[in-house]
Amino acid sequence: MGILSKKDAALILDPLADNNPITIQVLGICSALAITAELEASIVMAVSVLFVMGMGNVVISLMRNIIPSKIRIIVQLVVVATLVIVVDQVLKAFAYELSKTLSVFVGLIITNCIIMGRFEAFALANGPKRSFLDGIGNAAGYGFILVVIGFFRELLGSGTLLGIKVLGDPIEKTGLYAFGYENNGFMLLSPMALIVVGIIIWVQRSRNPALIEEN
Amino acid sequence: MAINTDKNTYTIAFAAVMVVIVGALLAFLASALSAKISENERLEKQQNILYAMGVNENEGSGSVSFIGTDKVAEAFNTYIKDQLVLEGDKVTSNDAAYLIDLKKEESNAKAGKTRRLPVFVGEKDNKEFYIIPMRGKGLWDAIWGYVAVDKNMIVVAVDKNMIVQGVYFDHKGETPGLGANIKQRYFMDDFIGESILNNGNYVGISVAKGNNDPANELKTDNEVDALAGATITGDGVSAMIKQSISLYKPFLQTIASN
Numbered sequence: 001m002g003i004l005s006k007k008d009a010a011l012i013l014d015p016l017a018d019n020n021p022i023t024i025q026v027l028g029i030c031s032a033l034a035i036t037a038e039l040e041a042s043i044v045m046a047v048s049v050l051f052v053m054g055m056g057n058v059v060i061s062l063m064r065n066i067i068p069s070k071i072r073i074i075v076q077l078v079v080v081a082t083l084v085i086v087v088d089q090v091l092k093a094f095a096y097e098l099s100k101t102l103s104v105f106v107g108l109i110i111t112n113c114i115i116m117g118r119f120e121a122f123a124l125a126n127g128p129k130r131s132f133l134d135g136i137g138n139a140a141g142y143g144f145i146l147v148v149i150g151f152f153r154e155l156l157g158s159g160t161l162l163g164i165k166v167l168g169d170p171i172e173k174t175g176l177y178a179f180g181y182e183n184n185g186f187m188l189l190s191p192m193a194l195i196v197v198g199i200i201i202w203v204q205r206s207r208n209p210a211l212i213e214e215n
Numbered sequence: 216m217a218i219n220t221d222k223n224t225y226t227i228a229f230a231a232v233m234v235v236i237v238g239a240l241l242a243f244l245a246s247a248l249s250a251k252i253s254e255n256e257r258l259e260k261q262q263n264i265l266y267a268m269g270v271n272e273n274e275g276s277g278s279v280s281f282i283g284t285d286k287v288a289e290a291f292n293t294y295i296k297d298q299l300v301l302e303g304d305k306v307t308s309n310d311a312a313y314l315i316d317l318k319k320e321e322s323n324a325k326a327g328k329t330r331r332l333p334v335f336v337g338e339k340d341n342k343e344f345y346i347i348p349m350r351g352k353g354l355w356d357a358i359w360g361y362v363a364v365d366k367n368m369i370v371v372a373v374d375k376n377m378i379v380q381g382v383y384f385d386h387k388g389e390t391p392g393l394g395a396n397i398k399q400r401y402f403m404d405d406f407i408g409e410s411i412l413n414n415g416n417y418v419g420i421s422v423a424k425g426n427n428d429p430a431n432e433l434k435t436d437n438e439v440d441a442l443a444g445a446t447i448t449g450d451g452v453s454a455m456i457k458q459s460i461s462l463y464k465p466f467l468q469t470i471a472s473n
Contacts, residue, residue, distance in 0.1 A: 034390065035391050041391035041392060065220075078237055086240075089244050090244075093248040093252050096259065103387065103388065154392065185443045189444055
């Protein structure tokens with residue numbers, strides 16, 4: 001890593017695997033359940049969180065020495081909410097179509113506990129550059145898991161990927177459906193998101209036993 | 216840094232300054248962008264109304280595609296022959312009827328005032344359409360849409376029928392991949408050709424589970440196949456259609472008897 005020191009690079013790379021916000025810290029589960037029935041929605045959410053978390057971490061980090069500790073959580077909420085509203089309004093004016101797809105996510109981004117968690121745990125104690133990298137890293141780790149869940153839920157639940165019928169047409173009985181394959185409607189319901197997360201956690205911990213907590 | 220951030224006065228001052236800055240920023244942004252945003256919303260309404268009567272750029276069986284924003288104003292003038300506002304028994308023409316806020320009218324009606332009901336009269340390929348706006352509740356938030364019915368009656372058995380020529384649905388916050396699919400073309404296309412009448416009663420069209428007609432070949436059953444995992448949104452759509460049809464029933468009866 002030419003530009004980044006080893007320590008800085010770890011800020012981005014750790015959350016992708018061994019310190020993943022969803023599978024290891026088990027944060028942000030609520031939004032992972034809500035929007036992963038489709039791959040497209042997962043990607044949109046991942047990008048939005050990437051933006052808000054990168055920016056938010058920088059803002060909080062710049063203000064870290066002047067934020068009164070008694071109301072720091074409120075300040076963090078205000079920063080996230082402001083950023084989200086600014087993005088929402090600008091998109092509504094200049095990219096109306098895109099803003100319509102995003103409208104569902106606005107509330108979910110504000111309440112995403114990973115964002116608050118990183119503000120609290122990292123940005124309040126570190127400089128803007130490192131905070132930015134940490135924000136990007138954690139958002140990427142979150143987004144990666146979201147995309148994986150979205151991929152399996154859309155593929156097995158609707159037989160499509162990004163809206164394209166990859167397995168054939170279930171009504172015309174073409175492709176895989178000609179052999180009696182059926183979509184699993186259960187994949188579309190939120191419990192399956194948790195089960196998919198569980199499977200990812202299982203795979204990850206059996207590959208790296210160091211991640212298993214002692215009882 | 217030398218500031219004591221634990222002092223109460225500092226905390227209160229910080230909160231006050233923060234609120235003023237954030238408030239000013241958001242207020243400035245909102246007023247700077249509001250003209251552009253409401254213009255976008257106006258064009259979207261025109262696109263939606265035209266979509267319901269079949270003026271769109273749909274290709275094959277793909278996704279929903281509206282007439283372009285650069286052409287919509289002109290197309291709206293061409294295809295929409297008249298915009299009517301129903302107020303009690305009174306019917307007036309009003310060129311801005313499509314801008315009527317249904318939510319506001321709904322609360323007016325609750326407050327005991329007469330509700331204004333907009334209807335759009337469209338004409339395409341020598342066919343006349345009546346486009347009715349709808350508004351209802353989904354699982355999380357509001358859903359709305361337009362339904363276009365056809366004046367040319369088709370006689371089915373003993374009944375005159377009122378056939379849906381197209382619908383458009385949209386929503387504020389339904390679950391992506393489940394309820395949000397009401398604005399997918401495969402769902403909206405199912406409504407085309409369905410009748411809103413049953414034995415002369417204005418029953419609307421229900422979104423039904425297990426109606427043994429997933430390909431939607433039966434057009435006289437007043438039902439379309441539901442979306443899996445979106446029961447409450449689907450019920451919301453049924454209720455919305457039913458309620459709007461009942462509001463417009465006197466008007467539809469007048470067209471039907473002409």
